Amino acid sequence: MGAPFDITYVFGYLPKLLSTLGMTLLIVGGSLLVGIVVGFLIALPRLYRIPMLNTLARIYVSFFRGTPILIQLFLFYYGLPEILKLAHLDISKAPVLVFVIITYGLHTGAFMSETIRASVTAVDRGQVEAAYAVGMTSYQAFTRIMLPQAMAIAVPVFSNLVIALLKDTSLAFSLGVMEMTGKAQTLGSLTQHFIEAYISLALIYLVVSMTLEKLLLIAERRLLRHEETDSTGHRRFRLEQKSSYRRMVASVDAGKGGTEV
């Protein structure tokens, strides 16, 4: 199968694959934006226990966590135009990339909402009560008191979501989007040097995900800088483990096997 192994191809492919890294990152960035917005929209009804919407949000999360992303991609690619046709909207001419970003966005949104929910509930209830006691409105209490603390707790899980998303984008080729994996396949079939193409692809993914992890680690340190100089000895977060252990638990908790993928 294919031509004999030749290590020089691995390096030869790197720049060619890097030219499509932008597409991969565009999908990641676009769907993260959609995901954060959707995640908040889904998490808020569940946090404030709004009757009807609460149940709908739960079904939404269950569906997106309960079905493979690959199935969702096909489902939205073929289904969305039909559903929107009922509302007299014709998007069947829209580029594939739009469907891909919407699907990944909705998928990430489900996981994001769980992250947001978990981290908001992890902030001590007394914090909000104290905010109310000094006369803040519930909006102020949420944005000024809850959010900054919740964000610091959420970063490790968020970082894993981003990396999981990066890895999931490798499936976008199945709808014909020319991102890194699609490019690697094309390069492989052009020259019959499949294995070299995929090694070089794996290397790029590895470097990108390690970079993302490092960046988000810096973000976490910044967000937690008030915690580390906390001299009173009281821990404000309920997650009482050391940060390295907390990150490991978070990485395991994201629940995406490869799914992770």
Next chain:
Amino acid sequence: MKLDPSFIWTALIQLLSAIPTTLVITAVSVTIGFIIGLITALLRIYKIPVLSQIAAGYVTFIRGTPMLTHLLLIYFGLPMLVDALSAQFGWSIKSSSIPMIGFAFISFSITAGAYMAEVIRSGLLAVNRGQLEAAYSVGMTTPQALRRIVFPQALAVSLPNLSNSVIGMLHGSTLVFTVSVVDINAKAQIVASTNWKFFEAYLAAAVIFWGLTLLIERITAVIEKRINLYNRGGVA
């Protein structure tokens, strides 16, 4: 194209025949992955020189790259390796004799192993150190202490995460269509393109996967309840 609700049911019936393939791939990769994960986790916890670094590298590499690349690397790389080795040593094994599903088993087991390693490692670290010390103090050897004291507790702690890994592998098994194994996803593709009803076919596939996922979660909840019967309070 017009939505045809009755075809969803038809597609669902046709997809049922592909469920065993998906489940077999998931079961095999999770089982072998668990063994790999256990070994990897122990290597890292006991900080065995060289091997623990290799284990850490393995986990980082697998977790940093998509599952699809693992599958493709194994699919294209393994035959090359096998053929080269059999030419070298005069074995009679031919790469063409490896069934397609074998590639999926091998690659997904490697993937699952890395994810499971982290799950098991966090479970083992969650067990109170005093438990191990107590086991030593009553005269148990290390394997005894691990098997009788640490593992049961660690498993109880990591059960939710293990179930997540199983679900992850179930969802990941949809990738086998790239090596032309017919699982639920590939079957949906076939049903969809022969009837030209894509949305309905994938909807049926989504329903099946949703059902399977809920089933795994339900089973986990039952096991968790059972474990907690003997485990009131304390370390876990």
